Amino acid sequence: MSTEHQRYSTENQSDAIGVYAAERGYQVIQTYSDAGKSGLQIKGRDGLTQMLDDIQAGKTDFNTVLVYDISRWGRFQDADESAYYEYICKRAGIEIEYCAEQFENDGSPVSTIVKGVKRAMAGEYSRELSQKVFAGQSRLIEMGYRQGGPPGFGLRRMLIDEAGNQKGVLARGEHKSIQTDRVVLVPGPVDEIALVNKIFRSFVEDSQSEAMIAAELNAKGIKTDLGRNWTPSVVRQILSNEKYIGNNIWNRRSFKLKKHHVRNNPDNWVRSEGAFAAIVDTGLFAAAKAIFAAKALRYSDEEMLDGLRGTLKAHGFLSGIVIDEASALPSSGAYQSRFGSLLRAYKLVGFTPDRDYRYIEINKRLRRIHAEIVESTIGGIEQIGGQVELDTKTNLLTINHEFSASVVIARCTQTRAGAYRWNIRLDTGLLPDITVVVRMDQTNETPLDYYLLPTADMTRPKIRLSESNGLSLDAFRLDSLKHFFALSRRISILEVA
Template sequence: MDNKNDEKQKVKVAQYLRMSTNLQEFSLDNQAQFIKKYADDNNMEILHTYDDAGKSGVSTSGRHDFNKLINDILTKEINIDAVLVYDVSRFGRFKDPQEGIYYKYLLKMNKVDVIYCAENLPANSDTETFILSSLMYAAGAFSKNLSIKVFAGHVNLVKRGYYQGGVPGYGLKRKLLDNNNKAKMILNNGERKSLQTDRIVLVPGSKKETDLVKKIFNMFIFEGLNEYLIASKLNQEGYKYSDRSDWTRSRIHSVLINNRYTGKYTYNRTSQKLKTKRVQNPEEDWIEYNSFFKPIISEEKFRLAKEIIDNRSIKMSNEEILEFLKKILSTHGKISGFIIDEEDNGPSSSVVASRFGGLLPAYKLINYTPERDYRYLEINSSLRIKHNHIINKIHQEINNSEISILDNKLITINKSLTFTIILSRCRRMRSGKYRWIVRLDRGLNPEVSVIARMNSLNTEPVDYYILPSLESFENELSLKENNNLLFEMYRFDNIRTFFDMLSTTEMEVA
């Protein structure tokens, strides 16, 4: 009888597991066993399990089960008293520790506690809050420091001649070495090293492949053949690409611009750290090293090929480019960026776009209307006007406040609140349903993002979503006609609510 009463009194909990490393210490199984013992010792019953295997904890982006756990609690899909996690770092190594505290507070507001089983935090609430903030800061700092250390380690390996990822290119192979630099095997496409002490270097492929690379450069430099003609000639002569398929113009071009054939490898041209946007790094940050193998193509020959590619369109005037486009139109009956790029005797589509402010303005100058429906450009233009009207309305509604606007995007009220206004175009899907794609501009770092969903004609807003920066939404959102409760919490029928918020902010500042 007593056992039944104890069973009824058990605390209902869910467990959240996360692992972004292969270290056995953090395996999902080890976390689950530890949490199970904690639950048994504290009269808890684990009713639900959420796990994100192989997911970084620096943000909630890509952590499907974490987001589902939060949403299930908010929408009352599950009825629990607490969420058990192994430690603070498993809950998340957030770059901003307040983000982790925010999610804990959000669950607390829904009467669900977050318990870090391995941390043994004190029962005193003030002390617990202080220590928890420190632990979350340490967890986020660990990811940042680890990123710096990993990058430094990669740089060190690059300078010692070891290869650090990416597709080598036709005629080059990846060779696996042990910790004594003794060759182990050639890695095929998709294969990776399994031991941390192993290293990878680039080596030439077969003599047939390297001879073909030399042939391609000679045909391009000395015979004056463009990429399309080289590909056609190689296919006629029976040459095949590494996967036994035909050569194409783009494959020839990738050979001609691959400086690894000179025995050099350039690292850190681009970078993407801690889930941030990939960026092009300045040339002074590039890291270059000499490979272990003898160059297949001399630096002089590679430079000549690069000059030919770079000089194709430099000397062409705007009038000559337009004549070139007219010739393409006469030949093909239509124009597109792909067709332009396939013509080797003229500028690339990117050059045309940069000269005339886009491909469409260039098409307009030669009286060409593309087949594709570009009415969305007119819609975007009207949305920009509507965006300005909304900003003017804010000026009128809060005329006693100090308002500053950066690049017509970031709005600051009384030097205390920053926000952006985003007008989301309505798109009709083939199914007949509507979608609104929203791209949040994280670079501006606004405290609030106000999203106005436009009607089906894209003439007037139908409602507004007021999203705080503390809520870690995806950079790109896809809103439906009816969304889950997590979004609906921030939906308002009119912008009057936001004006009232701003008025409150103004009074608090005063």
Template sequence: MSPKLHIVQATQRRAALYLRMSTDRQKYSIENQSCALYAYAVEHDIEVVEQFCDEAKSGLTFEGRPAMRRLIEQVKSGQCGFNSILTYDVSRWGRYQDADESAYYEHLCRQAGIEVIYCAEGFDAYEGPISFVLKSLKRTMAAEYSRDLSQKVTDARWRMAKAGLHTGSRPRIGLCRAVVNKDGVVEGTVEDGCCRHHPGDQLMIRPGPRHEQVVVQRIFRQYAELRLSIPAIVKGLNDDPAARVNGRCWTFSMVRMILIDERYIGNLVFRSFHQTGQIKRAKMPTRIIRHEGVFDPIVPLSLYQAAAKRLSQTWKAWDKASLLDSLKEVYAENGKVTTQILNSRCGGPSSTTYAKHFGSLVNAYLAAGIQPTKDCSWVARRAANNSDRKKMMNDVAATLMAQGHSVQMNYKECILDVDASWGIHIKLVRAKRLKTGFVRWMFELVDAHRTDLLLLLRLDQTGSHVEDMYLVPTLSIRRTPDHVVLGRVNNLGTEMYRIGAFSEIPPLANRYLADVEDCMAHFGRTQQDVDKRFSRRRAKQPDPALEPSEAARTKEARRINRIRSQAGGKVRRASHPQLSATPPVPRTDDVRHGSKANIPRI
């Protein structure tokens, strides 16, 4: 008998593409890279299954490249559907100032069994140590190119600043960019969003339109003479339509930056925060150039100095040592430290300042040797919950994007906008054991979080493990006046929404949206009608469409008289369930109690 032959087929190579361009002015960079990578994949019989693209992202840092971070996270998770990564060259992978950092991310991929291929480098032609030497050399050259270019740009801006020229982008309100030719003659101004007319023209800062100057003078006068606070000034500007510039709303930082800008008294100040060989911006300027009296001031010098004096008394650069001394002084005066006491002190650091320097007020108390009188463990739990919620949103978004959907994430409201057509609100609910011994999951659904779907993740009592998930249409959630309660076992109307994985979300969402469209078409309703009815319900206004007609009132009166005659006398309105002014609210307990479900079948 001849032995059996086992034919082993070679595993097909599946690859993901990584593309990057540094600025949005490189119009065809992404297209050129994509064409080159697809040509390489076709030539080497590689199937492209996914694409990661960082558009207008610098290659100096890993944190500023969301596509790169998502790629490395998939590689670390071991759940990626590819075994190779194609990128154009070493510089597209990154221009890290530390060449070892670029090698580290490639090592992570190789450790997970994923090969990083630089299609335009030709490293495959060399074998052994020569390939590693060439890669190290290329990484160093890519970092040096970025470092050298940064130094050249900084020196050019420094020379322009010495000549009194403008080196930045759009100036603040009340100022404009004037076009100056080679002879120093002003030829016109450059509007917002426009560029110079000729390459030889230079830009200088000059006073802007008169109505904008009036707004700037109003800000200085209200702050220095009327002694208004910055939030009060912001509110007054936003309430006045004439004070808005280009339709934008005023913010706290916008007003504060105007109050410290010396250009409003005719001075030009250029500060350089560049440090050669370092990526992060320096905290203090390394070089300063000052030109005084370049043009007529918009704000009188006395008014500017009065505002600067008040700012110096209000704003102070605190370090940790001075913050701890101030905290100990507050504790010695009051015998306790609270947020209200810190914020009410004139000239002292606020509670936000302590939280910014120490991470939280509790950490500041402990660093100063002050023991909190209350249990503050909820602070750490809240931080952990925020981290878990963000991680869960990233996981759901990654699953949806892997299936070809575009996702916009709103971390503040925990809402994912999918394909700009439907939204999903993610809510993590921890289990709570009641005094009766039953375990319940209670949560609130505010109107601001009412999207198309609710992804409810039920956690255990420790909050570290997800027990199950429900994908619920928000229109089908029936709430009690304060919150929704779910038990460990619910009836069919609730359990029908249980899902087992995030990959089940898109098909269920599409089916739900199709059902909603069918229902709206069947009943002759439009989305505008639904929105109007929902807004009336939020404002507690009566809906004209729900008001009973005259025939319906007559029929109801006859029914009430018939019930009264059968009862043999007058029946109290609240004693008969059919005559109750409001329908009974269903209990939100477990199905073992025989109640209705919170989330009924649609």
């Protein structure tokens, strides 16, 4: 089931299956479920994947699988996909019975025809729902409401009620809790607004490149809205995003029915002009836009490809990030617009993207994030009165001269079945008292949660985490490092003679 607000809740399905089993004399000995998961693809369906793996490996103590109805396999756009998963079970000698269907799954011509129709209907339901959701989201955009995503430097998300009354600014990570509430963008702190305008003036009036602007901001110790260092691509995002002149733009990219990520033509963007209060003059924004357009038109196809070849030779691989960070090249968006896609541009310069190259970028980003988390951890401990000594060679933290801690970043990976995993290698050489494991989200962009693992309780040098790990490991899971900082708090006690 994909949401709690429908008749297909796991509880309702379980109850119906239980009644069916009792009536037929079955004993339910194992349950496979995918709560809160979309049925458009098998990716991420840990329950279904585990069941198929168990059946194919012969690790089952059952001979019949009870399914609520045909659509529970999934609302696949290819109706044959759910038929294939049912066939896998039957091939292994496992019978399939549907608890809420009005026919017996006995292999008769009638049941075969009905199943085919219902599988197609399940896919059609998703297509129709996708169209309705898109229409609803488009209407909200046109009304000036924000549809997800961080506000950006210099802006804030304001929560408003159904009548349009402001209820308060949403902090990072906060979301609306009432369905009828909406979110709009409002100007942020005055100093951030001034800095955004300075970025635009530096780019337009002083002819500074994105790299020069980013370097100047980093030299001053200024962080982005996400608390990170500035990069040319981040500066370019500010200079090219219409939200700074009050326009609400949506559907630049789409991922309909979870098939393919598509970069949409500007004609297909959904926009609402003047939806928010502008913090940048429209003339200044238009000047920046004209500079980007001139840069893209200034190069011929061959000149753009020659620059790409040089970057490939210098880095050994290509990606959107590499292109955006190269000051001598147009943006990755310019390559996509000129050649139709980045993959086609890569092909023209003789580069074939490989999975390993993406890992190089991820590792580079994780090294930067590791340094930022170590720095913020030291700051959090010192803020509550603790003392920290950092070994610059090993990054081992010694806190209050009492205990040591090591910070480990756990990168998110995905199995072939679509499940997410985090591999952790504990530092057995340094033997810290506590290992602070930062588990990254599915995009490896931001921390998902934290594990505080006492070395005394860890019996293995390597740990493999899944989305749910049981009490033996999840007892150490935290949503933030607040509790870890609390371990470092010390209160002085006056000695009375």
